[in-house]
Amino acid sequence: MNEFDRTMDTEQRDAEPQEAELQEAERHRRRRLDEELIDAYDEELEMEVDDRLQESGLQISDEARALRRVYxxxxxxxxxxxxxxxxxxxxxxxxxxxxxxxxxxxxxxxxxxxxxxxxxxxxxxxxxxxxxxxxxxxxxxxxxxxxxxxxxxxxxxxxxxxxxxxxxxxxxxxxxxxxxxxxxxxxxxxxxxxxxxxxxxxxxxxxxxxxxxxxxxxxxxxxxxxxxxxxxxxxxxxxxxxxxxxxxxxxxxxxxxxxxxxxxxxxxxxxxxxxxxxxxxxxQVPYQEIEHPHVTLPARVHHPDYIRQPVPEDIIIPEIY
Known part of the structure; x- marks a missing residue:
């Protein structure tokens, strides 16, 4: 192997770990961005969407899922x-x-x-x-x-x-x-x-x-x-x-x-x-639990002459869903 080939071979070997490091850095960056997107879900929905995350291409580990449930x-x-x-x-x-x-x-x-x-x-x-x-x-x-x-x-x-x-x-x-x-x-x-x-x-x-x-x-x-x-x-x-x-x-x-x-x-x-x-x-606040009186829902009053008027069709929004 001549000097030129040895130099090229050395540069190629040096480039391989650099390329691997760049790929790993990009994977880490992508994973963090995915985590940010997952975190954007509202708490009312997050428990329901965990099982669907993989379908959308977002990856979440079992450990992360367990931590989310504790949270x-x-x-x-x-x-x-x-x-x-x-x-x-x-x-x-x-x-x-x-x-x-x-x-x-x-x-x-x-x-x-x-x-x-x-x-x-x-x-x-x-x-x-x-x-x-x-x-x-x-x-x-x-x-x-x-x-x-x-x-x-x-x-x-x-x-x-x-x-x-x-x-x-x-x-x-x-x-x-x-x-x-x-x-x-x-x-x-x-x-x-x-x-x-x-x-x-x-x-x-x-x-x-x-x-x-x-x-x-x-x-x-x-x-x-x-x-x-x-x-x-x-x-x-x-x-x-x-x-x-x-x-x-x-x-x-x-x-x-x-x-x-x-x-x-x-x-x-x-x-x-x-x-x-x-x-x-x-x-930071010395709060205490406040007792509330028991709430009883009153019965609705019914009148024999009560008539509910129909709503005009032209003001009802379209039922798209």
Whole structure:
């Protein structure tokens, strides 16, 4: 074998493990994207679709299926406790604010959905405010958030909050240095004032890794049902990962107060993050089960002259299904 052949043979042998590594990396990437898609199913349906996943080309191991069943059982149990918490809040007139912060795709929306899933929307509200309009930009910074605070017997979940100023506004230069510093002078006093008035504040930061955010963003790109979640701001936040890390560290340090401390949720495993967050939230409120009077369904009153009028055919929707 001449020198040229030996060189080519060596390069070919070197290329084989590299190709194998690339194929394995692609298989891992595809598996993670499949897991993201599986996770997107609503809990009401997930138990029913497990047996049909292979037909759609999505693979799930027996171990993963078993873990999912444990997750569903525990989630339903915790949601039962949330209903008890709801009853206690309504009965006592307690006021609760829960703040959810974290990077884009960190899982805030997922846990909010599971918290509210079984609760009465009249007492458990979600506040997800858009960017401030021109009028709101001239107001006291906290003013537009105040109107969403709970009355007695209510719980409000802030899907992002006044901490936008300490995060996205700082990174994207939407606020000045003076406004940024004024926020950190004001926010401890603002939250202490709310607590003194009887509002309980619980603050969560959802923490994920660089790699996990990339997988979740890629999943949004590939899934047409989730593409709406991916905004130009999300893409820019991906590019500025390190800047977000810095402002997050400053925020946790400068706004962690005894009256309203920060709690960090490890969010790489979505299902564990949801369960851990709900479990912790329940532990923060001294709720008790409220006894309800026995409900008896009254008999319907029948009148001999009652006639139900027919509905006009032209206003009945077509029965396609």
């Amino acid at each position: 569903f059982r525990e989630l339903i149990r915790l949601q039962g406790e949330l209903v008890k918490l709801q009853d206690w809040i309504v009965s006592t007139g307690h006021r609760l604010v829960v703040i959810f912060e974290g990077r884009d795709a960190a899982g805030k929306g997922g846990v909010i959905k599971r918290i509210t899933q079984r609760l009465n929307p009249r007492m458990c509200r979600v506040a997800a405010l858009p960017a401030p309009n021109n009028r709101e930009r001239t107001q006291w910074y906290f003013q537009r958030y105040v109107q969403h605070l709970p009355a007695g017997g209510e719980m409000v979940l802030f899907d992002r909050s006044w901490y936008n100023r300490a995060g996205v506004e700082r990174v994207m230069n939407f606020c000045t240095d003076d406004e940024y510093e004024e926020f950190f002078r004001s926010v401890p006093e603002f939250e202490k004032m709310l607590v003194r008035s009887g509002i309980q504040i619980v603050k969560y930061w959802f923490s994920i890794t660089d790699d996990e955010q990339e997988v979740r963003f890629q999943s949004r790109i590939e899934d047409p049902l989730k593409q709406w979640k991916l905004s130009p701001m999300d893409l820019e936040s991906r590019r500025r990962w390190e800047a977000y890390t810095h402002v997050k560290e400053v925020m946790l340090q400068r706004s962690h107060i005894p009256e309203a401390p920060w709690w960090v949720v490890q969010g790489v495993d979505k299902k564990r993050a949801r369960l851990n967050c709900i479990h912790h939230l329940l532990s």
